[in-house]
Amino acid sequence: MDTDPLVTGLTAAVGDAHVLTDPQVTAAYTTDFTRRFSGPARLVVRPADTAEVARVVGVCAEEGASIVPQGGNTGLVGGGVPRGGEVVLSLRRLASVERIDATAMQVTAGAGVPLAELQRSVRAEGLDFGVDFAARDSATIGGMIATNAGGERVLRYGTTRANVAGLEAVPADGGVLERLTGLPKDNTGYDLSGLLVGSEGTLAVITRARLRLVPRPTGRATALLALGSLDDAVSAVTELRALDSLELAEFFLADGLELVCRTSGLPAPFPRPYPVYLLVECAARHDPADELYAALDELACVEDAVVAVDRADRHRLTAYRERHTEAINSVGVPLKLDVSVPLTALAGFVEDLGSLLDSVATSYLFGHLAEGNLHVNLLGAGDRAEELTDAVLRQVAAVRGSISAEHGVGRAKARWLELSRSPTEIAAMRAVKQALDPRGLLNPGVLLPPGS
Ligand SMILES: Cc1cc2nc3c(=O)[nH]c(=O)nc-3n(C[C@H](O)[C@H](O)[C@H](O)COP(=O)(O)OP(=O)(O)OC[C@H]3O[C@@H](n4cnc5c(N)ncnc54)[C@H](O)[C@@H]3O)c2cc1C
Structure with a gap:
């Protein structure tokens, strides 16, 4: 029998089947999706509900054990895996979708x-x-809220933040903060739910969420456009934004498409390669195909295009963009930098990036064009990873961009936070952290720069 008081306390809280200590069993929880970040866990604990999460956090507080909250472990900045010796608190068993409130258009x-x-x-x-x-398929609601995930439809519905109406969470002392009424009007003080969105597991463990829903569009039309330059892609999106039904505008480049086709076996979408591709999708309660065709006809910069309305054909087109991450992962361990820059600076930024990176690493760029959100993936950075991260993030700061557009700061970028946040802002963040987690037990080393 284990005599470690932490193990004994956690076993009493969740049952011994859900306290995992065997490194072979915990391995899936201790390395991230990219394989760049990993570390041993003291153990993995898998509570089933809010009460068990509160007990787990309480036991960890008593024993002075640090906690890494983890959802689907798809995060890309190393925030959800241990650095060495923390308790991984997996939220995956909190997996129930409650009754859908069609009147309020919300669900918990x-x-x-x-x-x-x-x-x-x-x-x-x-x-x-x-x-x-x-x-x-793997990312969880808690992880999405903790990272304020963005994704493909931000141009229409905003980031996760805009889609959260309230939260329930367990802060470091093991209490329960509950704000799940979802009232659209409720001005009774600080927005504690809002504070936890994007907090990356450093302020509290999110247990349940009240989510805003939207009417489901029944008609969809998707187009893949071949273009001569990023400037052309930016102009095309600017024009297409006149369509109320525009929901998605994603870009990728010739080398990324070639890699996706080579590693996935997908056929090339056009008879010849083009420098830039733009994937757009319209969605509405009616069939948006005609308005998309009409808008594309007006775009002089488009060199070739394929439009799909049938579900299977649309999925074939979106796969060219969505398979970038797995294609890059299949040929190496990438250094991934998710950044955003003002749209007017995008084309120049990418050109400067080429001069910086081309001789030292293989780079693949793709992302969410409407938000100027660029995923910079570098293969072969080797022991220059730190130096290249520094150079790229400084270049982002120079055009007044953000060093993290949607993946969060995690461990990967904590030391560069000052490039996007002022000393006054960082001091305010430290004060919030100190108030909610005075002993620094929740996700130490994540988000705030070293020294916090
Ligand atoms: C193929 C692929 C595509 C992706 N595309 C996008 C994209 O388009 N846009 C985007 O924004 N991201 C994207 N991501 C990144 C990732 O999926 C998101 O960051 C996602 O929100 C993470 O959810 P998760 O449940 O996997 O969280 P995890 O990876 O488990 O954790 C992420 C962070 O949240 C914290 N956390 C997790 N659960 C909780 C909780 N319940 N309470 C408190 N803290 C918690 C963790 O401590 C960690 O800091 C992509 C990842 C992959 C692998």
Whole structure:
């Protein structure tokens, strides 16, 4: 029998089947999706509900054990895996979607519900959740809220923040903060739920969420456009934004498409390669194909285009963009930098990036064009990873961009936070952290720069 008081306390809280200590069993929880971040866990604990999460956090507080909250472990900045010796608190068993409130157009879901599961539940009622992205089968609602995930539909529905109406969470002392009424009007003080969105597990463990839903569009039309330059892609999106039904505008480049086709076996979408590709999708309660065709006809910069309305054909087109992450992962361990820059600076930024990176690493760029959100993926950075991260993030800061557009700061970028946040802002963040987690037990080393 284990005599470690932490193990004994946690076993009493959740049952011994859900306290995992065998490194072979915990391995899936200790390395991130990219394989760049990993570390041993003291143990993994898997509570089933809010009460058990509160007991787990209480036991950890008593024993002075640090906690890494974890959802689907699809995060890309190393925030959800241990650095060495923390307790990994997996939320995946908090996986129930409660009754859908069609009148308020809201639903309450457990932190461990995967995005795809939420989508299945609400779509059956003619509704949808505004946030969507390629990791939908594994990424959880709690992880999405903790990272304020963005994804493919931000241009229409905003980031996760805009789609959260309230939260339930357990702060470091093991209490329960509950704000799940979802009232659209409720001006009774600080917005504690809002504070936890994007807090990356450093302020509290999110257990349930009240989510806003949108009417599910029944008609969809998708187009893949071949273009000569990023400037052309930016102009095309600017024009297409006149369409109320525009929901998605994603870009990728010739080398990324070539890699996706080579590693996935997908056929090339056009008879010859083009420098830039733009994937757009319109969605509405009617068939938006005609308005998309008409808008494309007006775009002089388009060199070739393919339009799909049938579901299978649309999925074939979106796969060229969505398979970038797995294609890059299949040929190496990438250094991933998710940044955003003002749209007017995008083309020049990418050109400067080429001069900086081309001789030292293989880079693949793609992203969410309407938000100037660029995923910079570098292969072969080797022991120059730190130096290249520094150079790229400084270049982002120089054009007044953000060093993290949607993946969060995590461990990967904590030391560069000052490039996007002022000393006064960082001091205010430290004060909030000190108030909610005075002993620094929740996700130490994540988000705030070293020294916090
Ligand atoms: C193929 C692929 C595509 C992706 N595309 C996008 C994209 O388009 N847009 C985007 O924004 N992201 C994207 N991501 C990144 C990732 O999926 C998101 O960051 C997602 O929100 C993470 O959810 P998760 O449940 O996997 O969280 P995890 O990876 O488990 O954790 C992420 C962070 O949240 C914290 N956390 C997790 N659950 C909780 C909780 N219940 N309470 C408190 N803190 C918690 C963790 O401590 C960690 O800091 C992609 C990832 C992959 C692999």
